[in-house]
Amino acid sequence: MRSLFCLLAALLLCAQPARAWEYWGGDRGGQRFSPLTQITSDNVGTLLRGWEFRTGDLDTRPPEVMKRTKFEVTPLFVEDSLIFCTPFNEVIALDPGTGAQKWRFDPKISMAQRPANRFVCRGVAHWTDDRAAEGAACKSRIFTGTNDRRLIALDARTGKPCADFGNAGEIRIDAGMKLEWPGEFQITSAPVTGRGVVVVGSAIGDNRRVDAPLGAVRAFDARTGQPRWSFDPLVHNGVEAGHSNVWAPMSVDEERGLVFLPTTSPSPDFWGGKRPGNDEHANSVVALRIETGELAWAFQTVHHDVWDYDLPAQPTLARIDTGDGRRDVVIQPTKQGFVFVLDRGTGKPVWPVEERAVPQNGAEGERLSPTQPFPTHVPPLLTQRMTADDVAGLLPGTGSSACETLLAQSRNEGLYTPPSTQGTVIYPMTGGGVNWGGAAFDPVNQILYANVSHAAHIVTLIPRDQAKGFNPPPGHEFGQQEGAPFAMSRALAKSAVGSPCNKPPWGETVAVDLKAGKILWHASVGTSEDLAPLGIALNTGTPLVNGVAITAGGLVFTGAMDAYLRAFDARSGKQLWLGRLPVPGVANPMTYLWKGEQYVAIGAGGHSEAGTSIGDSVVAFRLPRQGEGASLWTRLIDWPGGRFTAKAVAAGLVLVALIALLWRWRHSRRSRSA
Incomplete structure (x- = not known):
């Protein structure tokens, strides 16, 4: 059965490079699915650390700056290199087999800018100029956005700026108005490319002011950097709010010539009296003609948002069997845990979406929408x-x-x-539900996978x-x-000991059969080991803003807010393996094939907003080579059935000692009383 599955996967996906991860989401449509089958549910338990690369940030940046970083990057595998960006927008290329640095570019951003969303870079984009001669400089390009609002083009083979793009390889984005501080406006997610155009969004400081900078999405000629178009997601007729922007990753349908934008709530988040109506096209999936910026269609997931329920996840482009034949769709998960499935050509819901009455009586001056859209076919991914x-x-x-x-x-x-x-x-909290990690889609089995957080x-x-x-x-x-x-x-909403008020699990991976409209399984992800005192490892799950990667080998890989990369069986949700990381990998993993070996890699740098330890590593795992094998101690440490780490053992001994002391104290009191 497994061989038949793998053969079917290969036939369906033969047009895709079998070894590459060329886009932030795996492909242009963010499916996060790899056809690689070398690592399977039968052998994943033997994975070993292949290599670890450290960027050096932890050693060279001041501690007070590192405390404002989020290492959310997913590397690309292009040009026989792993290429990624650091939270400080340095772009680094590594040897895929050893993790050795091949080149490095530093845009030298200021450490004093205080970016509103902390120092973060989720990834870079790759583009090949089909008009350039073989071997020409910058025929193969890396595009990256920066925390100080620049768009930079680099030669993918050397890391040198492309002299023919913009001003010596870069464009400085005009915010359109005076910023209150340098970090009020930044770029955090990877640009996207299509039909010779590069498109970039922006992240703007939330809740500072109504009159915030406009959240325009901007497009440039990928060869020259000349401006092509600009699109403001918010229709400003009678609206005084400053922006609805696109900070999350975007998707591209090259064949249709469409770019898909997940737009945010207008500013400010929690009071909308100065932006009456539904605030089109905020809180929407927006499809634009990538060459002109012309609006093709838009679908709004929240009317007049006052909950910060913007769209944080990349729209996933897939072809699904709806029961009435196969259709090209856009799958949009939300912070509320909804999954909207839209026709890719029209934006119309594939299955009915109902307008339902919602609570009213907002704050003074507020004019709420009396209803909100609720999908009816695919159930919510979590309680609401x-x-x-x-x-x-x-x-x-x-x-x-x-x-x-x-x-x-x-x-x-x-x-x-x-x-x-x-x-x-x-509830769900403003961080989700589903967050920027997005969803993954298995095109063979028609199953959607997503990480969700349970917290208020x-x-x-x-x-x-x-x-x-x-x-x-x-x-x-x-x-x-x-x-x-x-x-x-x-x-x-936290308890006296700092844990979320609601019962665990606080983070889960969820698998959904879209055609049947059925949740297949939930799997708790993460323990308290790296968050609780003494390394006590309780199976609570951890909040999950990051996403998963899935493979034709039948596996789901994900990081969490403890320091492990995990693998789950895609069919059952059973945890099969976990590999220790230097610090939590709050990033989307990826996988690639290099010289006949499949690797799984993840950025492991922690997450300052979540209060984890901070690091600066990218770590890759692979199957053992002949003669290699994990030691008994390593297997005990990484055994999925227990947390036999030195910290956990020590914590257990301390707990036993405390219980023994308490028992002796109570026994001695009873003896004295007698």
């Missing part, structure tokens, strides 16, 4: 309401009074409860007269929302 029954105790069988009190005093009417001055439960935010509106000089409590984000009658405060 948190109640008192969902509150986790500090220990099994006990209640958490702090969480119960927090929930009781906050407004909580389920999904789309509007923000309020008393505090509102936003408490969002509180602060009247303007109270906002001046407001000192947010520890762990609370504060945004002025200048120009609105309310500032905002946002915090994770």
Whole structure:
């Protein structure tokens, strides 16, 4: 059966390079699927670390700067190199078999710019100029956006700037207005290319002001850098809000000549009184003609968003069997856990989407939409309401009074409860559901895979007269929302020990049969080992903003907020393997074939917003070569059935000692009483 499966996969995917990962999402449409079959569910348990490369950032950057980094990169495998960017926008090419550095380009961004979304670069784009002569400089190009809003073109073989692109290889993006500080406007996701055009979005500081910079998507000639078009996702008729932008990864249908944009909520996030109506084309999947920027179609997933439920995930382009034949579609997962499936040519829902009534009575001056769109065929990937029954105790069988009190005093009417001055439960939290890691699609078995987070935010509106000089409590984000009658405060709903208020698991991988409209399995991902004191490894799952990579070998690979790369069986969701990383790999993994060996690689640099340890590594795993094998100690450490690390053993011994001391103390008290 497995050989038949692999043969079918090869036949269906013969047009794709069998060894490459040429785009941030694996292919132009972000399927994150590899036809490679060397690593299978039968042998994945033997994977060894092939190599580790360190960028050097941890040694050369000040600690206070490293504390503002997110290493969310996915390398590309092009030009016989692994090519990726660091959080500081250095672009590095590595030997795929050894991890040795081949070249490096440093754009020398300022460490003092304080980027609104921290220092981050999720990836680069590759493009080949079919008009250039073989061997010509910059025939093969790498495009990268920077935290200081530049678009840079490099020769993919040497790393040298392309002199014929823009100004000596770069274009500085004009924000269109004076920024309040240099990092208010940045580029965080990889550009995309198609039909000789390179397209780039932007990330803009949230919740600072109503009159924020416009969130225009910009396109340039991929050869010369000449501007081609600009598209503002927000229709400004009667709307005073500054922007709806595209910070998330985009997708391209080269054949149709379309680029697909996942757009954000308008500024500011949590009060929309100055942007009446549905705010088209914010919170939408937008399809543009890539050569002209002309609008082909748009589909809105949230009307008049006041929950920060923007579209964070790359639209996944796939061909699916709907029951009425195969159709080219756009699959758009959301922070709420919805999966919208749209016809790629028209933007119409493939299966019915219903407008349903949602909670009303927003803050003063607010004009909410009375309904919101709900997909009917594909079920939500997670629950969408948190109640008192969902509150986790500090220990099994006990209640958490702090969480119960927090929930009781906050407004909580389920999904789309509007923000309020008393505090509102936003569940799923504003980080998802599904986040920037997006979804992966198996084109052979028609199965969608996605990581989701289970956690709640408490969002509180602060009247303007109270906002001046407001000192947010520890762990609370504060945004002025200048120009609105309310500032905002946002915090994770946490227990007294700092864990999410809701019961675990806090992060899962979910598999969905799209045709049947059925969840196939949920698998908890991650433990508390690298987050809890003494390395105590509880099987809680961890929040998952990153995504997965899937293979024709029947595997699902994912990182988490503990320091492991995991492999799950794609059919059952059973965890088959985990490989230790230097720090958490909060990034999308990828896989490639080099000199007959399949590798799986992931960026392992931690995530400052999540409070993990910080690093600067890319790590690759492969199957053992002849004569190689893992030691017994390594197998014990990486055994999926337990967490036999030195830290976990020490934590267990400490716990046993504490229990013994408590028992002796209680026994001695009873003896004295007697």
